[in-house]
Amino acid sequence: MAKATGQYGTWYKQEDLGSGGFGQVSLWENVNSHEKIAIKVCRQLKAKHLQRWRQEVAIMRNLDHPGLVQFRQIPSEIESAFVAPNVALGMEYCENGDLRRLLSQSQNCCGLSEPQIRAMLGNIGSAINYLHDKKIVHRDIKPENIVLKSKENGTLAYKIIDLGYAKDLSDQTCAQSFVGTPHYLAPEFVGVQPLRYTATVDFWSFGLVAFECITGRRPFYPMLDAMRFLTILREKKKDFHICTVDNEGSDPQFSSEIPQPHHLNPILAEKIRVWLQCMVLMDPTRRGKINEVDDWFSELTAILNDTVIEVFNTQTQEVITIEADEETSITLLKTNIAQHTNIQPPDQILLFKNGEIPNPTEKVLQQFETKQQGKHFLFLFSHQHQAQLINWDVKLPDEVSSFLGKSPFNPKHMKRVTSLATNFISEICNTSIQSMEACAAVYQSMDRYRVNFHTSLGDLRTRYLYFMGMVRMYEVGVHNDIEACKDADEDPQGTINMDEIYTQLVNDRDQVASWTETVKREAENFIHQSYDELNLGHKDHWTEFFKQTRNNLTERLKDAYQKHEVLRKRLREASDHERRPTDTHSITGNEMVTLLQEHIMKFVYASIKHLKIINADISKRISAVLKIHERLGHLIPGLYNVKHMLAHRNNELHRVQRDKQVRLWSLIAYMRRDILDLQNCLSQFSNDGVEDTQMNQQHISTFDSFISELHEGINDIASLDWNFGGKHNDEGGESTQPATVNHEDAAGDVTK
Template sequence: MAQAAMHQFAAPMLMPTPPQLQPPQEIGGWVQDRVLGSGGFGTVTLWRHKESSETVALKKTRQELNPKNRERWKLEVDIMKRLKHDHVVTAMDVPDPLKPSVDHLPFLAMEFCSGGDLRKVLSRPENYCGMREIDVRNVVRHIASGVEYLHSKRIIHRDLKPENIVLQEEEGGEVVYKLIDLGYAKDLDQGSVCSSFVGTLQYLAPELFASQKYTRTVDYWSFGTLVFECITGSRPFLPNRNPVQWHLEVKRKKQDTHIRAYEERPGEIKLASDIPAPHHLCQPLVERFESWLQLMLRWEPHSRGGGGNNRATCFELLDSILDLKIVHVLDMHTGQLYSYPVEEDETVESLMIRLALETQMPVEQQELMFSTGMSPDPNGKVSQCWDEPGKDDNIVFLFNKNYIDDSKWVVRPLPEVVKVMIAEPHTLQPYPERKKSYGLSYHYCRLMADAYNQLFKGSRASMLNLLRLQNMLTKLVKEISSSFSTYKGQEAHFIASLECDMEKYAEQSTTGITSEKMFRSWRETQKEVEAVTAVHQEEVLKHESASTALQTKLVQPQRSPLARRRQIEELDDIAKQALNLFNELRQTPREERIHYRDSQKMVRVVLNCVTKRDNLVKDIYTHLMKLIELRKEVKELLPKMQRTLKDIEESRKKLTAFQRKRQQDLWTLLKVVLQKVPGNSPDPVPTNPGGLENRSLSSSTSSVSSVYLEKTCEESMVAKSENHDVGGRFSEMFSSIINLESDSFSNTQSLDWSFLEDGKEARDNRDNTPESVEESL
């Protein structure tokens, strides 16, 4: 946080810190760590406490300042002590041992921001074409918050620039951007309109440049200029020229919507209203930032920022931009990335309709997929497709369910400057031209590596989806096998018990009770069960065979080199080669930059990148085609297997129902027999009910009681004995059935046996109108 103080002075005034030749200075337990920066006003030094390791950045000014600058310094110290905000560097109390003497100007103690300043970030080669989207979002949000806070305190910063924004690295890796250097800040309580000429020229508002009266809208211009540079990597108005050179011409031509000026040809200045490529923002953000910059970079101060009553329009508009929820969808057929702002109540289906209009892919053929291989619910909210900006897996992948090929892949064109370099690799170029072509060459190589990385992630998502389907297939095969095994056990028990019943029935039919309808039903049931079992057996074998063949096919793509990250590393290495060449060029000593050089090394790297990209894209599309074909096969097999599993489960239920029906048949027979037993019931027995044949009892239509009244005592005893024997055979038969079911059926206890109680109640309470056996059956 001392780095904060390091940039309390304008960049042109910073001088390299000479190496310390003497031991570190120590005062009251505080040790001078190093000089962070120095300038016209004085120096900023980092002090560290020996015991607590507490740090403080101490800004000291020179005593020989003129009265105007002395007042300016006192104003800065006074303003800093009054401010407390997350995005304004925090002033601290000067430790007692480090306080100045009474006759010395006051010191300013500040937190130490260890991440450097924004200029250092923008100067990195990887940010030559602008910062990443997530970084742009963070810078804009944090600095807007700091500027709005200053304005709420009636303070104009007047010197917003990358050098006056520092980075504090918080725990967890989060970077916080903070405003520093309020040396030029103006307290509006001294007058809402000011006229002093301050600030750095490149970021200076036109009215300050012209020494006119100004308000806080000067900060809007500087802030807009800074944001444009964060997005594109360069300032908006002729960045290679001094403002004195372009100020009058831009003023003469500029309209309210113009946000940049450039030279199309030497001496020919043009203005435009768009954010130029290349950059790292998605299209929805580009369009909205263009509108916002058109507010911030208006030449006339009174219209700049959009006005507003309680709050400036520019800050409200910025909040709506930064709070925008954007879903990114990568079309795996073309490699195109589509970005859509979405609302909370929007559904995935509505997103698919928008995709259909843009990609010409019908909704019914679309398959959306997350990086995990899972698919969103089409009927659910689109929020399931959105993730916080900056997440690596915040892209949804779009596939066609039926096919994929590389013929629709959209090849990203080379920048024109790079095309010229490749066409004339031996041509000697001045340093500025080579710097531009090298910077764009690196950006292109990095873009190709990132594009292939996204394509690889889509391929990996497809593989993970296929593995999920494979797991479903494996699980389903096991379920079918288990269910069929259970069914076979039930079927074997059912057939065995049925055959036993039929055998016992046949044995007693010559002397007992018969029902051809019941016996015929049993035989038909046996045939039906055996036929269904044969069908299930055939289906299970067919599915097992198809599953085994598919499992063999599924192993191949998993072992493919294209399922690994090695190819991504190849393109990453090429991008690093381009970065190294760009860095070497940037580090060229100033005295040697006057020489012309060719670009053969960079040309070789770019051509290697293009060749490698084309080969990898072709290979990965071949790999993707195999995955899609396999996925189609699995998806065709899964419903068939699910139907088979459902059919087996239904057959198991039918077996249970058949078993129960047969038990009811037997108990109905038993009930009829018991009704015929002498003395068992005073009620009359129906005459030959439903075709029932009772060869051991009289066929007379008279009641059982009247028949037996005519019998001798000896005959009654014989009849009783025979009845006892029949009852014994039925009892033995049902005991056998119950024992068999106990061994083979785990769910026998769940059957409804309440009809037995019903039968008992019926014997005790039945009415005088008897049913036939055939009707009961």
């Protein structure tokens, strides 16, 4: 077998990924298509191991499941160049390393995040169930044999690798060979002769891996070697125990609870706790059974499919978890929230992360599908905005604070203290980020609300200015009409009372002037007050605040993780020095104790002080935005009141204008009748008066033309949109459609 170096055809070797019990894995890439493939090449093996190798290749070829690394045909160029027959296995490339690498990252020192745990349990649980359906037992489930691959949606897929120890039980009910990794071995591998086990050994290993992903440590005696702790388990463990917990100054104690800290919500944690109890039963015949039924995978699937809504309470900076289904309404959700908080449903303000308010007429889960992606998460605020100014107070974990006293060098305990301190900073930073995101959400909501209100306010201002323009038109017209009435003679026939017309015009003018002054005062005051009240500062200022705060918190998190890496490295050096005191280049145990104490005193306490200032600023800003919300609540009724008033006075103005038109036609009728009477008088004179009569007739024709044009003009005036298009009738008051005027009736005998 040639050495795997260089390039073969269109394929070239990128790097060596690692080595296992049977061989070495390398990464190859196609220079044209950029396709990648991982190739595991078998070493020189004994006959027994060679059989296992061939068995792994055979099993991989026949499996097809998303939770298992997929078989890939080795390109012919590579196979013909250096790979001898039956000594290589092609697999899909999983670029994100293995689960052990993920668990060793500083941000996961106390366990993975809930989404990561859900994905791991779902992927690996389904893969194990698939293998068992195929009568295959993996026998070596551990973090090193679970790899991660990126998905198109940005999440990670978890896949089982290394089927070298897998056992086909198609023709038998149990296996007898001793294989696997000691710390993840089931109890039946130790102290039992003859050795006989079934597929339930995978349940035990999977339960241990699940616990480690949740808490960041192995469940039982993580500081002891495997054989010793398995022996203790056989002697002391009860069915309901799922782990041991360390007690300072005493031996570890068995526990049925998932120890803090971890990142599961309380509802999921309780269900997983019960599920873990069945997965780590000592009795292999009962292991994996819920109520004596073989349904560990059905139970796990049901747990992962249950839906919860997480609500971040901005008053307490705590996350409330509430179970929900497709029928859960906003009303029911608010009732459940009230049971967990002191905020009653009428005082609750719920917001999505984008600042939108849930629609009370739609089911809750349906809205998450359209409003936002990812977790079902809401922010909770109170209308009682004064309560938002909370006293942000946090407390160091007891194990961390107690370490500040006189502490001996204990590497295992110090590793725990280092992880707890780092996780503590991570939690308070992430809580601060959630508070900042809550502030951003409520600002977006209020800004959107404010913009909509400003739009309505601008429309109101336009209505008001248009109305005042109509008033000015009326004032000019009525002034001219009043002056004309003053100069007009009395009607000798008594059909038109000029004094009455004059009095009515003056009364109407004074009435319009009176309520126009009221409209002017109330509308202008409301508009000016609203613009002043809604001034929350420039939007760019808020955007910059959110950006700087997020960067600040992110840098604090990054710094904490970097310091954690340094402390872990120095702790390993100190442990080595304890074993080899002659190494003068290593840090001593006492120096390490001092170093960790200084880290807690300087960095951890400084972080608390720094984050307290940030949270106080965020809290005040949330309160300020909620005050704007309260003001909007007071201003909106005023907005509609002014709109009602404008609509009502607009109708009144139209009525007055209509009445003025009727009086105008009465005056015109009176004027034409006087001219006709003059014509009749002139016609009684001699022919000498014919020329005057003809001239007067011309005046009458001209006057008739004027009346006709005036009639058309009045029709045009009457058809004007005196009520802003006739479509703003949302005030609930009188109809705003323009009233019609019967000009024929008003003119009387003018057109006879």
